[in-house]
Amino acid sequence: MTTVRRASGLSGPQKAATLMLALGEERASKLLSRMHDDEVRDVSSAMAQLGSVPAESVEALCHEFAEQIGQAGSLIGSWETTERMLLRSLPRERVTQIMEELRGPAGRTMWDKLGNVNETVLANYLKNEYPQTVAVVLTKVRPDHAARVLALLPDSFAMEVVMRMLRMESPQAEALEGVERTLKAEFMSNLARSTRRDSHELMAEIMNNLDRGAEGRIMAALEEQSSESAARIRSLMFTFEDLRRLDAAGMQVLLRTVEKEKLAIALKGASENLRDQFFKSMSERAGRMLKDDIAALGPTRLRDVEEAQMAMVALAKELAQQGEIRLAEGGQPEELVY
Template sequence: MALNGAQKAAALMLAIGEETSSRLFSRMHEDEIRDVSAAMSQLGTVQASAIEELCGEFVANMASAGNLVGSFETTERMLLKTLPKERVAQIMEEIRGPAGRTMWDKLGNVSEAVLANYLKNEYPQTVAVVLSKVRPDHAARVLALLPEGFAMEVVMRMLRMETVQKEALEGVERTLKAEFMSNLARASRRDAHEMMADIFNNLDRTAEGRIMAALEERNRDSAEKIRGLMFTFEDLQRLDGASVQMLLRTVEKDKLALSLKGASEGVKTMFFKNLSERASKMLKDDIAALGPVRLRDVDEAQAAIVTLAKDLAAQGQIQMADGQEAMVG
């Protein structure tokens, strides 16, 4: 049978014996150990001829590489020839420590329901650190699934959080049994209210209204700051005519119809008046043809259009009516 990379490694390690294999395992990354172990447990019988061929392939690959030895020490010496000592120390600390850069990507691939179910049993400060580091849209979905009182404790800690201390990240690392870049502890972070505005932008309107109302009771100033930094579907009315035309040329027509199903008359009028009479009638017909729709579907369509508007603004293609860039934060 044809073996993939992990299966080849598993077969080779079985062939060289437990003692040598255990030393190799001790030098592997956790993900590599998991992949090789999984392949090893499911390998089944491998013919002697296949093992012989595999060993030959391994020796040939080693021979073609020449006498090269990669290590922390050789890497550090090479970096020191071209980079400042402080920068090299930072890079080596990232390399020597757990490979934290991929940690948040991994968390981003975890179902929000699974992540919320796990985090609801953790300290609010731990959850605040996690949600401050993952993507705002993912953080919003997790936050919406947390118990209301607990979610508010998390929000309050995120608002009060300054630079994330190394000790806090190490605590989260132990709690999640995962990996963090050590330099995240020193990384400066943007304004907490801007971060929360991004998260609130990604909440559905029911969760947003519930959490915002609770926040107003706890901290009205913070609630007002967050609301001022948010850019919502209704804020599209602040776009000038040329920007609306650009948005209309870019947006998916089915998303536009769905988003307007639950929009205010002001937003609907803005879009209709920037279309030809024929196109405006067709859009109205499309909206009417939708019939009853789920509020969640409308929210998702509106969020997609807001995201598109933000992207266009970042590219300088759309502006506010007063000449300012369309997006903040």
């Protein structure tokens, strides 16, 4: 038996669905054409499950709608008003999660938001997902963004994703909704929370990507303004010279992974202690060849040396994130338990 609903017991989407049915197919179709996909889905779902609504309830709903519009006058939407309205009907924890998602990467839908997420961040998340899930995601974001993400995935995994994309037909609505729910619940909510980072940690990462001249000037000025902040930022920074604290196994992994040309350029401007540590981790023949490569470079632009060193630091951090090596940041050796 079809359920009869009263206006007072209708949800927001159900009220919208009722009003559209009251307006008739022609007017309702014009409204639907101006809505976004997620809005159309919510209203359509409510409409399909609405059941029978008494005429007096429809009339009361239309009157309520007209009355609210007539009394509204000028409207101002803001984060604060949105949060207050949500708190009237949802638990605070859920409201906090929604507001974090809204304040996250800009975009109307989940796929729009993913298109604004840094490709490295997105790739690091997706590489732990099923290839089919990654294939669905990459078909939904912009091609240029998908290309950058694909390039950052491990080669064998990326090839499997490519093959899934080539064989993929139009993803079913249920599959898309499942992926979308997972991304909302796991990735986007974690991303929103991760944006509340310690300001010193963020500044340390920025400093790691500055050339030495700019870094020196800024840190010297900061030292005068706040020696405590400068000391904390230095403790969080990981520089090229900090690679000297890699253990033997970590140094071997780094040497196997880094491009030999970049290694030579980076060591061109390294301290003798750091150079010696690299040479000790290589065979005598390989070390001799590397020394010859460094000598053959001749005068090298400081900018090229710093770029090569920053690339090696970035590679070391990526390897650490993958669990391949361990890093001790900020000039402090890792504590060991004997």
